[in-house]
Amino acid sequence: MVNGTSHTRMKESTRTRVLQAMQELGYQPNRTARSLRLNQTDMIAMILNKIDNPVYGPLRHGVYEAAAEHGATVLLGDAETMRSGSQFLTRLLSQGTVDGILIRGEGLLDDDVMAELRSHPKPILILEHALDHPWIDVDDRRAGEIATRFLVNLSHRHIVFVGGSGYLSQQRYLGYQQAMDAAGLTPAPHLATGFGEQAGADGLRQAMQAATAPTAIVVNNIMSAVGVLAAARDLGIAIPDQLSVVGIHDVDLMQHLRPAVTAVRMPMYQLGRAGVEALYDLIAGRPSAGGVITDPEPELVIRDSATALTRVRD
Amino acid sequence: MVNGTSHTRMKESTRTRVLQAMQELGYQPNRTARSLRLNQTDMIAMILNKIDNPVYGPLRHGVYEAAAEHGATVLLGDAETMRSGSQFLTRLLSQGTVDGILIRGEGLLDDDVMAELRSHPKPILILEHALDHPWIDVDDRRAGEIATRFLVNLSHRHIVFVGGSGYLSQQRYLGYQQAMDAAGLTPAPHLATGFGEQAGADGLRQAMQAATAPTAIVVNNIMSAVGVLAAARDLGIAIPDQLSVVGIHDVDLMQHLRPAVTAVRMPMYQLGRAGVEALYDLIAGRPSAGGVITDPEPELVIRDSATALTRVRD
DNA sequence: CTGAAAGCGCTTACAG
């Protein structure tokens, strides 16, 4: 009766007395024994590449919430700590640690680690497109397109795409290209300077060296937007008057910068929830509803860092 | 021999053949069975109040690293998800989930939850001073003192202390008071507006309403510094010319803001490592080396947001 | 319907 089944019939008074005793003595079932018996730990792992990135906040909430609904706890790991042979990886690969794994590795897990993970007996779901694995993701291509089209509609003609590297960045750049093409404009090459604040600053400096300086910039990694603002200030470029900036992904911080940064908000919370559901489909052997999350769509949040092009530059 | 002991004597060739077979078949020991037998899971929990706060980055690194050295994995939880009766808490309280718990709750865990946690059979270490529990922390009082003294030395006389709430903030305010007292200045009341960007903006607005406006401000919560910068811009207050700003705690972001923010760096990485060591002392029944971490000391990182007071305001 | 027994995969104390 401890686990709630009504296996035993007993006097109601006895039942309540037992339950009361359980409570008084603070009885807590031993999860380990249960896990061993059921071959199921009610834990899932979530592996992120840069845990500190604030875009993961809502993702994590979604994952924790949905996991809780499945009675599961989340083991959070950073790809950085997952070198081959690392404690975390060994643990993860051991049987009886975790019922399934959610990975957003973005190419940062090297081939050795991926091979080890793929040998894992429990299901793995990739939070980004992977060739030979179930996956789920937000619509990165569309985010690039939305950001770019917004700038095109503001009459910008010289728009560059800055920051990032790896698969997701390529998707967003693809969206940028599409929007540029659709407007009859020539896409600039992808300035893939990486992630974080410094990458944004580097990207802007590179962009400004082009023969015709851009009037607008799509920033791939949202923290890079901070670096773009800083570099613009340092270079004496006024935002948005001389340069419009739109970021991809949105975080609280953006509304507190000056100027507040216009950004494309991605449904990261929903990605988290859907990722857990898809993972549990796999765990249960059901067909998994993966693919691109289209509801809600990426959404443009208009703030102060982008404005219509009024002056014509020559 | 599977766990490395040389219990069995056998031909060397046999031994290697077995080990090889283990590798080829991808044998991984079952952690759950091991945990059940040993009554030890090689997992510790770390509970933070606002997981997203970037000041936790280095703390997490320290904890993960030190835990790995003890052969342990970290279960990371947010105090927010730890309502009484929540999945995470139930899980944590179950026997056989975790060998020990590290909490930085800062008063955000309500009494019910704390009572439940205290009934936990495994050791708990608080990452901040707690009356009736082993604890360890960085030197918050000293950080407040360092920030304030720096401003005093820059000839500021009207210095306010803004942001935060709860025990840690009080410690820092205490340090502020000490530095003000030592300089023969009157401490302003603690403007405890809370955490995050908005709290900083609110704090600055309140501070500027005082009869004599401050020329310098110590910002308790580092993300609040972002809000202080934004509000200053919105109010037309030039930083650092009209207002000097020093933050407590330091994160990468601060050097990428404009102006870059002068801040007191706290040894969070070391706190993480020391916390794990102290927790394992408790687990082993050894006396625990808790208390305030004094090596390294909080360190002032001078950037551009604070400058010497030149103009005298009346 | 219900109680007693088997077994999950380990580790270790014990018998041979």
Next chain:
DNA sequence: CTGAAAGCGCTTACAG
């Protein structure tokens, strides 16, 4: 020195 057996605390199939 080494092999076989017991037992960690659960859950569930099975016998009564």
